Amino acid sequence: MRKLAWTVTAWAVxxxxxxxxxxxxxxxxxxxxxxASNPPTWLFDPTLDQYRQVFGRHITPYLLNSLMAxxxxxxxxxxxxxxxxxALSMRPVDKWRDALFFFISTKMLPAVAxxxxxxxxxxxxxxxxxxxxMVILYTSMNLPLAVWMMRSFLLEVPxxxxxxxxxxxxxLGLTIRKVIxxxxxxxxAATALICFIFAWNEFFFAVNxxxxxxxxxxxxxxGFISSEGLFLARLCAAATLVSLxxxxxxxxxxxxxxxxxxxxxxx
Amino acid sequence: MTQAIATGAAPSGARAAQQxxxxxxxxxxxxxxxxxxxxxxxxxxxxxxxxxxxxxxxGWNALxxxxxxxxxxDNYAAVLxxxxxxxxxxxxxxxxxxxxxxxxxxxxGLALLLDRRFPGRGVVxxxxxxxxxxxxxxxxxxxxxxxxxxxxxxxxxxxGGHTDWVSNYPMVAVVAxxxxxxxxxxxxxxxxxxxxxxxxVLEAARVDGAAPRQVFTRMTLPHLRQYLELGxxxxxxxxxxxxxxxxxxxxxxxxxxxxxxxYEIYLTTFRKFEYGEAAAAGVVVVIGTIIVATFALRVIxxxxxxxxxx
Numbered sequence: 001m002r003k004l005a006w007t008v009t010a011w012a013v014x015x016x017x018x019x020x021x022x023x024x025x026x027x028x029x030x031x032x033x034x035x036a037s038n039p040p041t042w043l044f045d046p047t048l049d050q051y052r053q054v055f056g057r058h059i060t061p062y063l064l065n066s067l068m069a070x071x072x073x074x075x076x077x078x079x080x081x082x083x084x085x086x087a088l089s090m091r092p093v094d095k096w097r098d099a100l101f102f103f104i105s106t107k108m109l110p111a112v113a114x115x116x117x118x119x120x121x122x123x124x125x126x127x128x129x130x131x132x133x134m135v136i137l138y139t140s141m142n143l144p145l146a147v148w149m150m151r152s153f154l155l156e157v158p159x160x161x162x163x164x165x166x167x168x169x170x171x172l173g174l175t176i177r178k179v180i181x182x183x184x185x186x187x188x189a190a191t192a193l194i195c196f197i198f199a200w201n202e203f204f205f206a207v208n209x210x211x212x213x214x215x216x217x218x219x220x221x222x223g224f225i226s227s228e229g230l231f232l233a234r235l236c237a238a239a240t241l242v243s244l245x246x247x248x249x250x251x252x253x254x255x256x257x258x259x260x261x262x263x264x265x266x267x
Numbered sequence: 268m269t270q271a272i273a274t275g276a277a278p279s280g281a282r283a284a285q286q287x288x289x290x291x292x293x294x295x296x297x298x299x300x301x302x303x304x305x306x307x308x309x310x311x312x313x314x315x316x317x318x319x320x321x322x323x324x325x326g327w328n329a330l331x332x333x334x335x336x337x338x339x340x341d342n343y344a345a346v347l348x349x350x351x352x353x354x355x356x357x358x359x360x361x362x363x364x365x366x367x368x369x370x371x372x373x374x375x376g377l378a379l380l381l382d383r384r385f386p387g388r389g390v391v392x393x394x395x396x397x398x399x400x401x402x403x404x405x406x407x408x409x410x411x412x413x414x415x416x417x418x419x420x421x422x423x424x425x426x427g428g429h430t431d432w433v434s435n436y437p438m439v440a441v442v443a444x445x446x447x448x449x450x451x452x453x454x455x456x457x458x459x460x461x462x463x464x465x466x467x468v469l470e471a472a473r474v475d476g477a478a479p480r481q482v483f484t485r486m487t488l489p490h491l492r493q494y495l496e497l498g499x500x501x502x503x504x505x506x507x508x509x510x511x512x513x514x515x516x517x518x519x520x521x522x523x524x525x526x527x528x529x530y531e532i533y534l535t536t537f538r539k540f541e542y543g544e545a546a547a548a549g550v551v552v553v554i555g556t557i558i559v560a561t562f563a564l565r566v567i568x569x570x571x572x573x574x575x576x577x
Contacts, residue, residue, distance in 0.1 A: 007387070010380045010391050011391055014390075014391040015394065017395050017447070017450070017451070020414060021397050024413065036418075038423065040424040087297060099305065101564060103308060107504065108556055110528075111508060112533065113549030114312070115532070116322065137311070200402070203510065218405075224408055225515055235408060235409075235413075243405050246400050246402060250396065250400035254396060258455040261456070262501060263501075267459065
């Protein structure tokens with residue numbers, strides 16, 4: 001009996017929390033007059049009109065820009081963070097602790113204080129409204145997180161195995177490929193997904209440093225900020241569409257999510 | 268004494284030097300994989316701050332080109348006596364603290380709920396983390412238009428009435444949206460904490476006759492303390508930078524009721540084009556952050572020692 005009450009409560013709370021998301025998805029399939037009705041419309045004929053409208057308003061380039069900025073920055077983060085994490089865990093450099101804390105301190109400095117110089121430098125270089133500027137910024141945004149997270153995964157590789165491999169005459173390259181990589185590859189995947197999530201959702205730099213040519217998915221939504229109720233269904237369709245990749249990535253990575261969010265501190 | 272040892276070691280001096288060289292080479296090889304990431308982080312994150320520091324000493328409005336002159340600390344005086352900025356500072360504290368605290372408390376409730384086995388636990392967990400994954404600006408727009416709107420929003424649609432939630436309760440409207448997004452984050456961290464408790468110790472306490480409430484206040488809460496601290500700390504790092512929700516839901520208004528520091532500096536930079544003042548405000552924010560971060564790093568550092576102790 002107690003267990004039943006517990007189950008019912010937990011499910012009820014879960015549904016309450018997810019309800020706004022459900023409402024968003026559902027509203028995206030409504031006609032505008034159903035979306036903006038009071039009292040709310042629960043039964044309606046689902047339509048794809050809003051999605052047609054959203055694609056008609058050229059959301060595709062925004063999605064592609066987001067894919068490029070998030071994808072390339074994630075790749076670059078992994079290329080930089082994995083060796084760094086190695087040098088901070090398996091064969092640690094002298095001041096590895098200082099280096100680790102330097103990385104995390106860059107995460108604490110507020111982006112807003114760097115906005116003006118970044119804007120001026122990027123403008124000087126003629127790189128405003130350029131996806132590659134976003135790639136660089138998102139890389140620096142996610143680098144500390146990835147270093148800490150990758151380090152926590154590398155620490156889990158049993159030292160004995162690595163030593164055994166080198167005793168058996170395996171070189172460093174072979175050891176990394178055949179021994180370390182298979183153990184940490186789920187960790188690399190989780191790190192990649194989390195970096196992707198943060199880059200995909202980033203708004204502050206995107207809204208200030210991009211415009212029509214390299215605007216990312218969040219920028220497509222800016223047009224809806226002041227729009228009135230006539231466009232609620234279309235807004236919901238667009239919001240669902242841009243959130244979908246991260247929802248999928250997050251659900252996939254959910255077992256490692258807490259580790260990524262806590263920079264590897266919580267397993 | 269020292270001399271004697273030094274002389275005694277002299278014959279093997281050449282070999283020591285060789286070893287030292289090998290050691291230096293080894294150190295370099297060890298350091299090599301770290302360097303690209305370190306250099307990248309220094310160039311992209313530290314240099315802009317030096318530039319900010321430099322710019323903050325100039326009177327420079329981009330709308331009046333050519334009028335860029337050195338003014339020393341005048342911008343700081345302007346910034347620190349600016350009523351708008353003081354309001355923004357207060358709003359930042361209120362917004363961050365209330366969002367962190369409320370989501371921490373709700374997250375604790377959810378984590379306790381999920382710490383037990385029940386049918387569909389995995390599904391419920393997936394449902395609960397979903398709000399955190401929705402793109403922040405999409406979430407802010409959803410709450411602004413689909414939930415708070417006075418004529419067709421969900422709240423008035425379900426409860427009746429014509430309350431304009433955003434205009435009447437702007438700070439609450441922003442904080443509620445943030446709490447909805449960040450509660451899952453807190454829940455995940457606290458759930459990990461709960462599940463790292465030793466089941467045997469809890470069982471032993473129960474056998475010894477401890478009431479559930481006692482087990483919770485005497486054992487679970489102290490165990491959770493560092494997880495609560497970590498959640499509060501990480502939540503503050505992210506939430507103090509809140510921009511999307513303010514930009515979308517209230518545009519900092521009405522008046523300056525919800526203008527926080529990131530939004531105020533954004534306005535100074537890209538609406539008023541007061542580059543010098545914006546840079547000075549940025550430096551002030553950085554100094555504030557350093558003070559908070561020093562405490563924060565201490566917390567992380569203690570977690571770190573715990574990890575090593577294991």
